[in-house]
Amino acid sequence: MSFLRRRKAPVNLTPPDSDHDEEEKEKKKERVKVKNEKKKKWSCVDNCCWFVGFICSVWWFLLFLYNAMPASFPQYVAEAISGGPSPDPPGVKLRKEGLTANHPVVFVPGIVTGGLELWEGRQCADGLFRKRLWGGTFGELYKRPLCWIEHMSLDNETGLDRPGIRVRPVSGLVAADYFAPGYFVWAVLIANLARIGYEEKNMYMAAYDWRIAFQNTEVRDRTLSRIKNNIELMVATNGGKKVVVIPHSMGVLYFLHFMKWVEAPEPMGGGGGSDWCAKHIKAVMNIGGPFLGVPKSVAGLFSIEARDIAIARAFAPGFLDKDVFGLQTLQHLMRMTRTWDSTMSMIPKGGDTIWGGLDWSPEGYYNCSAKKLKSNDTYRASQNDKENLEFMKNVNYGRLISFGKDVAELHSSKLERLDFRGALKGRNLANTSTCDVWTEYREMGIEGIKAVTDHKTYTADSVLDLLHFVAPKLMKRGGAHFSYGIADNLDDEKYKHYKYWSNPLETTLPKAPDMEIYSMYGVGIPTERAYVYKFNPQSECNIPFQIDTSADGVNDSCLKGGVYSVDGDETIPVLSAGFMCSKAWRGKTRFNPSGIRTYNREYDHAPPANLLEGRGTQSGAHVDILGNFALIEDVIRVAAGASGEDLGGDRVHSDIFKWSEKINLKL
Secondary structure, three states: OOOOOOOOOOOOOOOOOHHHHHHHHHHHHHHHHHHHHHHHOOOHHHHHHHHHHHHHHHHHHHHHHHHHOOOOHHHHHHHHHHOOOOOOOHHHHHHHOOOOOOOOEEEEOOOOOOOEEEEEOOHHHOOOOOOEEEOOOOHHHHHOHHHHHHHHOOOOOOOOOOOOOEEEEOOOHHHOOEEEOOEEOOHHHHHHHHOOOOOOOOEEEOOOOOOOOHHHHHHHHOHHHHHHHHHHHHHHHOOOOOEEEEEEOHHHHHHHHHHHHHHOOOOOOOOOOOOHHHHHEEEEEEEOOOOOOOHHHHHHHHHOOOHHHHHHHHHOOOOOOOEEOOEEHHHHHHHHHOOOHHHHHHOOOOHHHHHOOOOOOOOOOOOOOOOEEEEOOEEEEHHHOHHHHHHOOOOOOOOOEEEOHHHHHOOHHHOOOOOOOOOOOOOOOOOHHHOOOOOOHHHHHHHHHHHHHHOOEEOHHHHHHHHHHHOHHHHHHHHOOOOOOOOOOOOOHHHHOHHHOOOOOOOOOOOOOOOEEEEEEEEOEEEEEEEEEEEOOOOOOOOOEEEOOOOOOOOOOOEEOOEEEEEEEOOOEHHHHHHHHHHHOOOOEOOEOOOOEEEEEEEEOOOOOOHHHOOOOOOOOOOHHHHOHHHHHHHHHHHOOOOHHHHOOOEOOOOHHHHHHOOOOOO
C-alpha cells in the first residue's frame, strides 16, 4: 500500500478566461458605441447633401402641385387675399374700350438699366464674347470682380474705350425690358402696349452706352444717327404718324440732347433741319426725369455714397473700405464710376437760383411728417393747415453738403468758413503705398482734405468748385460735355455747342407748336436732397469723407441718418422732375419759344397691398413707376391718339407750383 499515491490534479496551464472575456466584451461594446456615434454624427458634406436633397424634393413637389392645380386656382387665391377680383391690366382694359395701336413708340432707357455686352476684352475675360457684363445675372461680377471692374471702366483721359476693350450696348427691346431676372424695367409697359396691337415694327428701344457722354455715343457708336434713322423709318412705315417718345430717368436728358443734335447742322449735329421734331414727334412723355439734376449724384461723385450705402457702412464700420476678399470695395467703385462721364449729366443745374442758398430753398418749410388727405381726387398736405405751422421748421436744403449737423442748422451769419479753392495739394498721405486702389483723394494730401472740411458747407454753386477740387480729371472731361448754369441770352452763339444741349436752362425747345411734353413722376416718398458729412480718418486708404449716419433730427424731422429728405420718387426730388413743365416751359417763354404744351402728371405712391402685387401697381418709386397702372394707361392713351387735354391736363399732388413760384428765374 506504500506504493499507492494520491493522483495529483492536472495542472491548468492557462489562466481562467473570465476576466479576458469581460475585457473582450467591453472592447466590443466600445467599438459598437463608437460606430453608432459615427453614424449619428454628420459631416458638413452630409448636411449639405441633405439640405440640397431636401430643397430639390420640396421644389419638385411644389412644381408637381403647380402643374396639377386648375388654371383658375392662382386667380382664386389672389382674389381671396385681395378681397375681390384683381383689376384688368391697362392694356386689357383699354382694348375693351376699343383702343388700338396708332402712333409708333420709342423707349429711351436711363442710366444703368440698359444691358452692356463684351465685344473685345483682355485675357481675363476669355469666353465672354457677346455675353452681358451689365444686366442679366451679373455672374461675371462674382466670378472675377477685378476683371469685371477693369472692363466696365473707361479711359480716364478720353472717357472712351480703354485699349483692347470694347463693351457695347445690347440692341432691341431685350436691352432694357428686364434689368435682372425677375426685375422688370420696361417689360410691363411693353406687354400692355402689345395688348392693344403693338409689336416690334412700331416699338423701338433706343439703347445706348449709358456710361459715356451723350455726344460721344455718336462719335463712337453713331447712336444718335441710328435713333434719327429709326424714327424716320417708323414714321414712313406707319402712314406718316408721328412717334411718341418715352424717356426714363437719365434718358430724359439724353433725348433732350438728341432733339438739339438732330436739328443742328452737320458735322456737330444731325442736319435734320429746324422742323425735324415738328415733323416726326407727337409727344415726349418724360418719366422720372432729372431735368435739373439730382443731389444724389453729388454724394455719389464725392464719396461714392447714397443713403443705402451710408447705412451699410454704419452697420459694418470699415467693412466696405477694407481689403475684404482682395477688394477695397468702395475705392474700386469710385475708380470705376469716375470714368463714367454720363454721371456728370445729373449734377444739379441752375445753381443757387434753383436749389437755394445758405439760408433759403424753395422747399424750405416742407413737413416730412405731413399726412395726405384725399379730397375731390386731389391731395392736400396737412402741412398747409394752420394747426401744423408751429411744428414746421425751415430746413436749409440749399446746403447740399454740410460738415456737421450744427453747420447744417446754423444761420449763415454764424458760420466761420475758410475758402478751399486756393488750398495747397500734393503732400501725400502717409503709407499710401499700401493702398491697392488709386483714387484722386490720394493726391490731395492732408492740407487739401482739411481745406474741404474747413469750408463747412456747400451750395449748388460751390459744389461745382468742390468737385473740381476733389476730382479734377473727372470734371475736366465733364466740362467739355456738360454745363450747369442759366443762360443770360439764349441767342448767344456759344449755346450752339453740344455741351449745353442737355441743360434745359441753357437751351430752347424745338419749334414744334403741335408737340406735347409731359413730366410724369412719382411723389410721396422721402427723397435725398442734402447731406451731413463727417471726416473719416480711419485709414490712409479710405475715402476721407462719408455721410454721418448718426446725424438725426428730432421727432418727425426731415433729417435721418445724415440725409435731409423732401418729396419725390426716392431718387429725383419733385423740384427737379416738375419745375420745367410747371414754370420754365409753361406757355411761351424764352426756353419754349413756340409754346409747346406742357403737362405735369404726378403719381402718388402706394406700396403693394400684398405679396401677389410684386413691386406694386400704384408705385411711385423711380423704377417701379414703370409698372404703375395709372401711368401705363396715360401712356397708352397718348400712343393711341389722345392729347394732354384728353387726359385731364395736369394732375398734381405735391407743392410743385408753390415751390416753382419761389424761384426767381427770368422767363
